[in-house]
Amino acid sequence: MEIPAEEAPVTGPVDALTPRQRRRAIAAATLGNGLEFYDFITYAFFAIQIGNTFFPSESPFLSLMGSLAAFGAGFITRPLGAAVLGTYADRHGRKPAMLVSMTMMGVGILLLALTPGYATIGYAAPVIAVLARLIQGFALGGEVGSATIYMMESSTPQRRGFTMSFQGASQAVAATIGSLVGLMLSLVMSEAELASYGWRIALLLGATIVPLALVIRHSLPETIHHADTAVVADDGWRSYLRPIVCGFLIIASGTIGSYIFTYMATYGQNTLKLSTTISFSGSVANNAIQIVAVMTGAILSDRFGRKAAMVLPQCLFALSVVPCFLWLTTQRDAFSFIGANLVLAGIGSFVYGAVYAAISESIPKAVRARVFALVYSIPVAVFGGTTQMVVTWILEVTGDPMSIAYYLTGVSLVGLGAMIAMRESAPVRIGTLVASPA
Template sequence: MLEFYDFLTYGFFAVQIGRTFFPSHSPYASLMLSLATFGAGFITRPIGGVVIGLYSDRAGRRPAMVLSFAMMGCAIVVLALLPSYASIGIAAPILAILARMVQGFSLGGEVGPTTAYLIETAPPGRRASAVAWQPASQQIAATFAAFVGLVLSSVMSHDALDAYGWRIAFLIGALTLPFGLWLRARMPESIHLPEEHVHATAQGADGRGRWQGHRRLMLLGLFVLASGTITTYVTQYMTTYAETTLGVGAGLAFATSVVSNGLGILGALMGGWLADRYGRWPVMVWPQLAALLLTWPVFLWMVTAKSPAALLGGFGLLALIGSLPFTAFYAAMTESLPKPIRGSRFAILYAVAIALFGGTAQLVVTWLIHVTGDALAPAWYLLVTGVIGLIAMALMEETMPPHGEV
């Protein structure tokens, strides 16, 4: 949660950061440059996935997680204290981009080792519930970041928020660095723990030479993660979308993110609970289908009404249902990978999907709205990618342990 807070906070303050580091006569150009820097953090995520993921398979999950958190903490301090373009000129955006790239490298190697750790330390009958804390922690981070934004936008003037308010949000993340390092350094190692009920695709004493046997699984996982990460980052974009496209106040814009991400936490945890009781496959497929059916009506309601009920209630419901299937997917994917390659393969797969689709999601949505003039453009984007994710989920195998194993 602490690491994702540091990474996601940038997205919530993209407008203010754009004015600080990328001043322009065109608000659209300033926002696009800011979002491009947000996307720069995704370029290095596959590299971090390879380096830190392989490190976790060789040295252990704990040292890999300590390394990634330390790098993230250093980068957030740089961003929080970096002088503006008006103060140091072109050095400001260059250093901002470099800091984002360090954050991306760190986060690229974060998800694989932590997801593997959760699977390896949980009893077979509670694996999905344990893994649920991976997507839930991301939602908690996004909710907290949005809540910080809501508070700051409520108590500070527009000019103060632009000048230094967003830096306060970054410094809150920087203050967590010592606690996060202490917490992770005390965690027991899991890589040498024996595993109960290994799924057929993950069996074998040595998984290092089994890449060829997992090509289908990796390809399906890439499609699912592409769909999921686009949904995630379009959701994180709702603060900017509500403010710049729908024209609502900053308070309601931040509140939309707080509510939608808060319900996303509930959905992620419910998804894990359901997947442990009814299986991974049904919890992936049916909620994903329901989310697809709701996407167009919810966005149409938001665009036409622009009301708190539409933004908080409508999009909140969509976030709740849309977060259910991905917890089940996390469990199914990690259960299908052999332990010797689990941390690195999941890290690489996740980082590549995020780099290709997550880092571009907010840029693509902003561009689509700009060139079409259609406020419903995000809905079309979510529908297309959601269908791809649904097909990939439907083609995955059930990995739930036999009933009675807890």
């Protein structure tokens, strides 16, 4: 009996790679992916300072909203980058697509970090800032598909979930480093210095590593060949519609949660009136725990299946949001703020050790980079680009610090429903696990 496309075992030229080549390929893809996310996410940690630089206003709320709107602009071009560079990766190779995305990200970050503020060049400043974010978004949209699928195809079936968890873990590493940089700068600089040039230093630190990442990626082996793309499934996209829809909803739910965690530095300062140091410490905590949680979830998903590693933790997360926010909004001190961040980020990130593998394993190889990139980038563009503005607006309108918790609980339940509907794809669970000669 023919195995449905969304449950079919995934094979490829991975056995042509030696264990050393495999480790090097995965490490290089992870480094580049983490670097691009560092450059993209660090903006959020300095939203207030960047807002004052490019979108000055007598109202701190309007200045912050202007900054968050520019942050959101970076999401508009992510689906376009996913479509263009994802198609390029499927037709011409994962490696050249990763090189293009890395180069574009370097250009975007330099443009943003080196552009003078509104006080110096007027309206040209916010225009250039938005343009830089559009370039970054296009690059990152293409990066996610090519780098994630490259990790998958460089792995063995037995360790596919663990290998692909480096995608989520590298994002968490990038966010952790970004928040640590913000914390260190807040300790050694005054508020005025941080607003004037401290945020530029944080962005430029990421740009300095781009040349090294390009050199490393250039030497990588390719994981897709012409024979892999010559035939596309006869049933077309309908044969893998379920993972597309479920993946869209899961990524949408996770994106809102992820950018709420990213927003916590701003939430701590703007809503809870905590110090910059405490607020950045909370961000460091929630990003650091995500690394451990994602990789632990991935290991368990390889052993017990993708659904078990997604559904149970997501249930626990949905039940934990309101109590944790009650704790931190009531106490409003360093212990509660950092503790609540640790608990929520740890539980909420656990599921993403399995999500990327669950979606990718259900998509034919010939279109995998493009489809995965779109399934990832479209909900990220819609919800990642608007989450922080929506949350800021909700907090402003309701005046209730707990409103963010109710919003997060609702979207986590949507993600839970999609995880339940997702079909199992782990080789160990569907009986397609074949030992690799390597």
